[in-house]
Amino acid sequence: MTTSTAAQPAYSTGTAATTAATDPALTRAWSVLEAVPDPEIPVVSIRELGILRDVRRAADGALEVVITPTYSGCPAMSQIAEDIGRALEAAQLTPYRVATVLAPAWTTDWITAAAREKLRVYGIAPPTGTCGAGAHAAPQEKVLRFVPRALPAPSCPRCGSAHTERLAQFGSTACKALYRCLDCREPFDYFKPY
Template sequence: MVNDTGASATAIERAWAVLHGVPDPEVPVISLCDLGIVRDVRRGDDGALEVVLTPTYSGCPATEQIEQDATAALVAAGLGPVRLSLQRAPAWTTDWISADGRRKLREYGIAPPGPVEAGAAVPIRLVRRGAPVASIACPRCGSLQTERLSAFGSTACKALWRCLSCREPFEHFKPI
């Protein structure tokens, strides 16, 4: 049990700072915090540091790696013992990506998702037939003269696009 509230608050602040430096394993330019995966950091009744994570989707293959990377970084920073838990509700949404995270995605060459209106979440579908696809701005040149090449990119949460102006391919992080 941690009795010194000030020391506990400092450890939690340090933990947040450490987690801001842990990259997402699939998109290493953005941190777990900027991606919105880290939901909370607190002290448990037993004094262990508790980190609450919400995966981008329940079948995300990177979840175990994210847990391992976060734990390793916190332990290496002397903040152990650490306990991680997954919180799947409310479900993660691309609205949780920070403004800095969106900027980093764009600079990396991935078109960040736009905002999702409340109640209008867009589920990831294996096949979307007949639905019109809005143009996505090219993260390299900003042109809206783009076309979707594939509903899936390197991961299920991204789609593959091509800019017709600069001719460069890019991925778009799907809004969900």
């Protein structure tokens, strides 16, 4: 995306269809929010995890930040909303509001390739495979989500061995399962695909 050089007032109101191309404040908000880390896995940002969905201008002129939790009831969401608020206030991008959108539901498919590599280096096995079709489907098509059963076991994020076993369905958070490498013996979190 190219950056617009048009001399638009930062807080023009009245145009519902304002986009980042014509609204420098939106472009700034995106770059500020791209630096907000995930509170549970600080090596990746909320943008890279796909939690940050949109930044737009509401009809009343406020910035509206749209986030989708990694699973419903994710306890980190209030922390994420606070972090977003702090980042926007530090950049003097006010007023703003944070909107939580549950549909379409978040999926591990939204985690960027760069973030998957950062997770692995951090010691968390990234999700294997994808959830396939439906990741970007309309909300009503996502009510019933098929959970793939025959996914391969994750490789050890430390030594790369495929020789791993699951110790527990839930790891440090409900998003993750606890695995152990049978070669280097290290336990590790696995970011479960869903």
